[in-house]
Amino acid sequence: MKELDLLRQELLSCDTQLADILMKRFDVVEKIMALKEKNQMQILQPEQESRQIEALDIELKGNVHQEEIADIYARVLYNSKKIQGKKLFDYNIVLIGFMGAGKSTISAFLRDALAMDVVEMDQVIAEQQGMSISEIFETYGEEYFRNLETQLLIDMQSKQNVIISCGGGVAMRERNVAEMKKNGKVVLLKADPQTILDRVKDSDERPLLNGHKNVEYIADLMEARRAKYEAAADIVVQTDGKSALEICEEMIHKLRRADE
Ligand SMILES: Nc1ncnc2c1ncn2[C@@H]1O[C@H](COP(=O)(O)OP(=O)(O)O)[C@@H](O)[C@H]1O
Numbered sequence: 001m002k003e004l005d006l007l008r009q010e011l012l013s014c015d016t017q018l019a020d021i022l023m024k025r026f027d028v029v030e031k032i033m034a035l036k037e038k039n040q041m042q043i044l045q046p047e048q049e050s051r052q053i054e055a056l057d058i059e060l061k062g063n064v065h066q067e068e069i070a071d072i073y074a075r076v077l078y079n080s081k082k083i084q085g086k087k088l089f090d091y092n093i094v095l096i097g098f099m100g101a102g103k104s105t106i107s108a109f110l111r112d113a114l115a116m117d118v119v120e121m122d123q124v125i126a127e128q129q130g131m132s133i134s135e136i137f138e139t140y141g142e143e144y145f146r147n148l149e150t151q152l153l154i155d156m157q158s159k160q161n162v163i164i165s166c167g168g169g170v171a172m173r174e175r176n177v178a179e180m181k182k183n184g185k186v187v188l189l190k191a192d193p194q195t196i197l198d199r200v201k202d203s204d205e206r207p208l209l210n211g212h213k214n215v216e217y218i219a220d221l222m223e224a225r226r227a228k229y230e231a232a233a234d235i236v237v238q239t240d241g242k243s244a245l246e247i248c249e250e251m252i253h254k255l256r257r258a259d260e
Pocket residue numbers: 097098099100101102103104105106168199200239241242243244247
């Protein structure tokens with residue numbers, strides 16, 4: 001049928017225009033990133049994303065396909081962020097530091113900001129074993145848990161451009177540090193003992209701190225671990241009194257400088 005052929009041709013033309021406009025869009029995304037870097041500007045600007053979504057919402061209001069277009073636009077934004085993440089880092093980012101330093105929080109923030117995949121080591125191990133970290137410690141002991149951590153680091157070496165959120169004890173083993181550096185840059189997140197206590201005091205998920213939630217105990221364990229954390233780190237970010245956005249910005253700028 002001639003009419004159907006014509007409509008199919010029109011559809012194909014729409015698709016090539018869509019592909020063309022997407023290529024242009026992603027090219028602009030790369031230019032914006034290059035400009036921000038050249039002028040040492042803030043890389044992450046989450047409020048800009050909200051402004052774009054609002055502007056499109058207004059544009060689409062009343063359109064019969066508003067919902068479908070908004071859904072596609074969300075994917076476009078996601079992939080634009082992914083392009084930014086890949087442009088910034090062609091390696092894995094490994095977050096280390098004491099319990100409560102913010103490794104999980106910063107990983108989640110980066111996942112949203114740059115559409116990077118996150119490997120949350122504690123969570124992956126808990127899922128693999130079908131029990132919580134506290135239950136693994138109680139049932140099999142700490143050594144068993146530490147061996148699981150080492151194996152997971154080795155498993156992750158095939159990944160690219162992901163954030164690896166380590167459990168607080170991962171960098172204590174020299175072997176682990178060697179494994180994480182094979183495909184990643186190591187970021188040490190730090191916080192003072194009082195800050196750590198404020199952050200972890202209401203949680204029972206850290207077996208090593210249960211029954212010891214006081215500044216002295218935290219300060220002693222932190223001091224005992226300090227040299228190994230610092231030896232493992234490619235860069236260090238002090239987190240006290242800073243928001244996740246501020247910490248991520250500082251981290252990105254320090255990593256970029258370390259790359260030069
Ligand atoms: N920069 C920060 N400012 C305020 N609270 C924070 C910050 N980073 C983390 N937290 C809070 O501290 C607690 C522990 O953070 P988490 O990311 O789980 O640490 P980790 O994974 O290093 O043990 C969480 O309740 C989190 O919301």
